[in-house]
Amino acid sequence: MPDSYLDSIPPRDLTLGRLLGRRAAEDPDGVFFSWAEATTTFRGFETDVDRMAARLVAEGIGAGTHVAVLMDSSPDYLTLWFALARVGAVEIPINTAYLGDVLSHQLTLSAATVCVADAAYAERIGQVASELPGLERLYVRGRAPAVAGPPCRDFADLLTGTADAAPTVEVGHDETAGIIFTSGTTGPSKGVLLSHHYLAAYGTMYADINGLRPDDVLLNFLPFFHVGAKFLTIATLVCGGRMRLLPRLSISTFLDEVSTHGVTNFVAVGGVCNMLLSKPPRADDARSSIRTIYAVPDPADIHEEMERRFGCRMTTVYGSTEVGLPIFRGIDDDYRPGSCGRQSPYYEVRIVDEQDNELPVGEPGELVIRPRRPFLVGSGYIGMPERTVEAWRNLWLHSGDRGRIDADGWFYFEDRATDSLRRRGENISSFEVETLVTGHPAVAEAIAVAAAADVGEDDVWVLVTLRDGMSVGPEELLRYCAEKMPYFMVPRYLDFVEDFPRTPTAKVEKYKLRAAGPGPTSWDRDAHGWRVTREGLVRTVGADLLGSR
Known part of the structure; x- marks a missing residue:
């Protein structure tokens, strides 16, 4: 194992295709991943990728083709992702909870001409098809409904290629491999352009931070529209370990998966640490195979309990889809409670004021980042040149997040300076929540802010003013939201107000609302017996399922 995987790989070889090719050549019979009861070797996976790549080219999908993907995690998705990279196409993973206006916005902005969707999501494409004149083709995996x-x-047509006919496409490390959407702040969600080098380096840095080795087993339950699922896959290729691929997170079976497959590493996003600690301790917890847990965030109040209970080391980072992993605490670093780590050797990080002047030690300000080598940050926002210039100004990438640094060089994340929220591992655009809520005919204005959640991260709190002479009850508005939004966006708290706190220029002072939080007059969905699931809105007290996803 090298001192640094990233330093040991020439930049031109940091593409998805070359990483796979190198591993398949070095360890052809080694197991790359397991899914259910089946295992797939590195060489076997490369052959599957070559077959699909041959078919993609035969279908007219090649260099520069923008392909949106609306699929659950599966070996088929994994093969499609690498096959698209193999032919130089651009993969655009879409959150499978998206529908309606949010889905239409991302498909339009990304300039997708081809879409691949699981049958469960194909109808949503048909519902917005009239708004997508550029979408030329839809491939459906599974029993396809009638879709307008x-x-x-x-999709099965894409599995019929011949590996011997795989195209010989030279894909440069500087070329765009994908577009991943990140939550908007004062506007709609933005599509981040990711080069092959950046995406591959992201996974390589993850392997370095966690000290991954060929005997590591990485548990990957994250959806592939999140960058986390992608960097876990790439890290597995880089270290030569094995990946246990799951369709989704299940806390009830989590430790059984760990025990059965010898899992040594996983990503604990959102409230995963809290949820694991909520399970009754097992006699053999401290002797589990878990070696490292990459916790984002790494809550100081449970850090030591997690390490003690599972006999492991916790690592953590500050990063994002745009900026990579510029701050981290690795497997060999000391623990500093509340800190997200120190500056990576591959980046420069500063704390600055509103004019981008560096602030003294201990004084909070905005986190700004720039790489020390090319292609270690995102390449901008597709279709949003003004937002790209705004974020990448004065030679620094502006995170929109607030933090501080201590005298020893440890960074502390303080707050999002933006209007985004994060709910159970999902980034949420407050702008998009507000836009959807104001679509109700009785709502004049809506403001969405984060409220402290019972378990990690945020709950969604929406405050509304009503149009003159119109009314709507909280349960009616809740049903409306559940019909229009991805399940994780649906607000927990609702307030009906006369107006909001405002600046002299009439801007809503969201920081005041966040500081106050929901009060005794706020309507609480949970307290009134409502629960939002992936399948729809459920009344937990004697009511049937209402609606569906």
Whole structure:
């Protein structure tokens, strides 16, 4: 194992195709990943990728083709992702909870001409097809419903290629591999352009931070529209370990998966640490195979309990889809409670004021980042040149997050300076929540802010003013939200107000609302027996399922 994986790989070889090719050549019979009861070797996976790549080219999908993907995690998705990279196409993973206006916005902004969707999500494409004149083709995996819009093909057609006919496409490390959407702040969600080098380096840095080795087993339950699922996969290739791939997170079976498959590493996003600690301790917890847990965040109040209970080391970072992993605490670093780590050797990080002047030690300000080598940050926002210039100004990438640094060089994340929220591992654009809520005919204005959640991160709190002479009850508005929004955006708290606190220029002072939080007059969805699931809105006290996803 090298001192640094990233330093040991030439930059030109940091592409998805070359990383896979190198590992398949070095360890052809080694197991890359397992899914259910099946295992797939590095060489076997490369062959599957070559077959699909050959078919993609035959279908007219190649260099520069923008392909949106609306699929659950599966070996098929994994193969599609690498096959698209193999032919130089651009993968655009879409959150499978998205529908309606949010889905239409991302498909339009990303300039997708081809879409691949699981059958469960294909109908959503048809519902917005009239708004997508550029979408030329839809491939459906599974039993396809009748879908309006672009010509519909069977995903199984993409599995019929011949490996010997795989294209010989030279994909540069500087070329765009994907577009991942990140939550908007004062506007709609933005699509971050990710080069092959950046995406591959992201996973390589993850392997370095966690000290991954060929005997590591990485548990990957994250959806592939999140960068986390992608960097876990790349890290597995880089270290030569094995990945246990799951369709989704299940806390009830989590430790059984760890025990059965010898899991040594996983990403604990959101409230995963809290949820694991909420399970009754097992006699053999401290002797589990877990070696490292990459916790984002790494809550200071439970850090030592997690390490003690599972006999492991916790690592953590500050990072994002745009900036990579510029701050981290690795497996060999000391623990500093509340800190997200120290500056990576591959980046420069500063704390600055509103004019981008560096602030003294201990004084909070905005975190700004720049890489020390090319292609270690995102390449901008697709279709939003003004937002790209705004974020990448004065030679620094502006995170929109507040933090501080101590005298020993440890960074502390303080707050999001933006209007985004994070709910159970999902980034949420307050702008998009507000836009959807104001679509109700009785709502004049809506403001969405974060409220402290019972378990990690945020709950969504929406405050509304009503149009003159109109009314709507909280349960009616809740049902409306559940019909229009991804399940994780649906607000927990609702307030009906006369107006909001405002600046002299009439801007809403969201920081005052966040500081106050929901009060005794706020309507609480949970307290009134409502629960939001992936399948729809459920009344937990004697009511049937209402609606569906």
